[in-house]
Amino acid sequence: MANQTEITILQIARKHFVQNGFAGARMQEIADEAGINKAMLHYYFRSKEKLYHAIVIETLGQIIPKLAAALKQEGSLWERIERVVNTYIDTLVDNPDIPFFIMSELSQKRERFVLELKQRAQYFPAIKGLLMQITQEIQAGNIKPIPPLHLILNIMGMTIFPFMAKPVFCTILDFPEQDFGELMEERKVVIVEFLKSALRVD
Amino acid sequence: MANQTEITILQIARKHFVQNGFAGARMQEIADEAGINKAMLHYYFRSKEKLYHAIVIETLGQIIPKLAAALKQEGSLWERIERVVNTYIDTLVDNPDIPFFIMSELSQKRERFVLELKQRAQYFPAIKGLLMQITQEIQAGNIKPIPPLHLILNIMGMTIFPFMAKPVFCTILDFPEQDFGELMEERKVVIVEFLKSALRVD
DNA sequence: TGAGAATTTAACTAATCAGTTTAACTTTAT
DNA sequence: ATAAAGTTAAACTGATTAGTTAAATTCTCA
Numbered sequence: 001m002a003n004q005t006e007i008t009i010l011q012i013a014r015k016h017f018v019q020n021g022f023a024g025a026r027m028q029e030i031a032d033e034a035g036i037n038k039a040m041l042h043y044y045f046r047s048k049e050k051l052y053h054a055i056v057i058e059t060l061g062q063i064i065p066k067l068a069a070a071l072k073q074e075g076s077l078w079e080r081i082e083r084v085v086n087t088y089i090d091t092l093v094d095n096p097d098i099p100f101f102i103m104s105e106l107s108q109k110r111e112r113f114v115l116e117l118k119q120r121a122q123y124f125p126a127i128k129g130l131l132m133q134i135t136q137e138i139q140a141g142n143i144k145p146i147p148p149l150h151l152i153l154n155i156m157g158m159t160i161f162p163f164m165a166k167p168v169f170c171t172i173l174d175f176p177e178q179d180f181g182e183l184m185e186e187r188k189v190v191i192v193e194f195l196k197s198a199l200r201v202d
Numbered sequence: 203m204a205n206q207t208e209i210t211i212l213q214i215a216r217k218h219f220v221q222n223g224f225a226g227a228r229m230q231e232i233a234d235e236a237g238i239n240k241a242m243l244h245y246y247f248r249s250k251e252k253l254y255h256a257i258v259i260e261t262l263g264q265i266i267p268k269l270a271a272a273l274k275q276e277g278s279l280w281e282r283i284e285r286v287v288n289t290y291i292d293t294l295v296d297n298p299d300i301p302f303f304i305m306s307e308l309s310q311k312r313e314r315f316v317l318e319l320k321q322r323a324q325y326f327p328a329i330k331g332l333l334m335q336i337t338q339e340i341q342a343g344n345i346k347p348i349p350p351l352h353l354i355l356n357i358m359g360m361t362i363f364p365f366m367a368k369p370v371f372c373t374i375l376d377f378p379e380q381d382f383g384e385l386m387e388e389r390k391v392v393i394v395e396f397l398k399s400a401l402r403v404d
Numbered sequence: 405t406g407a408g409a410a411t412t413t414a415a416c417t418a419a420t421c422a423g424t425t426t427a428a429c430t431t432t433a434t
Numbered sequence: 435a436t437a438a439a440g441t442t443a444a445a446c447t448g449a450t451t452a453g454t455t456a457a458a459t460t461c462t463c464a
Contacts (some may be wrong), residue, residue, distance in 0.1 A: 021222075021306070021310060023226030024223055024225030024226070027421080027422065028422090038423085039424090039425090039442070040440080046423095048422065100305060103301075103366060104223070104306060104309060107223075114370075114373050124374050127375070131375070146396065149377065150396075152375070157367075158355065158359040160359070161355070162355045164366065167316055168319065169355070171319050197400045198396050198399045229453085242412080244452085244454085250452065250453090409460105410459100412460090421449090423449105424445105427443095429441075429443100432440085433436100433438090
């Protein structure tokens, strides 16, 4: 179906944009690898710029709704944190080039990307809800005091960063790349336990 | 002096390569902004590829020796961790485009970059020393057991990730970008306290 | 002072690539 | 069946850009 073709194109094109940058990606090569020709590629997406933008939309669509769902569901602070960590890790194990694409967006089209984020502000209350829940738990004396923004940065950093650092990490520490997915699975437990230990009250 | 000119060119060129990718960066624009002309730019660096490579060398030189020094110095595990965290944060506050440049390297020239890292293997024993020290402290019962690789990922993630996520973080959480440096200064303390709390034994 | 290095300007080249066009062929739905 | 939409191949265009060259000017320092 056309729809399936479009999805294939978007996936392959994202790989090319990540590997070569916007200016370095070749419409001809994207078409070749997608099994269509250049005319068709323009027929579907009109221009390189519009193709790129379609990928931005697609990529945000792959992660923001899942994350918002994980945050919106009822549950204790720990259940929520666990869902967020698991959602990130599952998504990034399946789509390891997402962080690289977003970083290149932030490098090259920061303003436009931030605008795209703001248009999805509907999803953000979920994150602010998490912030509020952290504040409440601190006030109730259930977790150790910590500035909530720092806690959020800690959680996201521990969860997302390893996917970005994979090649450097594996090189410097002689860690085999094929075992990396397994290590990330371990992290689902390790991170939550680490957080619980860091935040438990005396 | 020629040397100062070269350093200026490298700084400006890195900015252009980050903002536009390798293929998208323009030798003419780099020359213009560096206050020289295109002929001079080629006179200094011979080609775009060699200029790019010079930036890789320069960038690695800005971070690896500092980090190795922070790790090599004598001291307790906590003194070392504190030095590493402070070194990263200071370097990244001063050079916020380094993470973006390295990510683009990892996206576009992963193999070559990994090779470049391996050539600096002399610096890595310092990191393995940290790993060993963690293992020893666990065995001595001074800190809570945790797989050392995960602990390293936690430290690096909490420290480095915020610099990568800055625009997303500030947008989603309505945090003013001009206060970001201050927040990172806070993190020097917050991260170490968080680690101590997470690793303290009952 | 004088030679060699550093720097500028401007024009040139060879190659590349996004996007268009045309003309033919195939599939799909009515 | 037939019209419309989907698809292909190939050639073309217009624009851009890395790298070169040559001729002139300025700087450096021995």
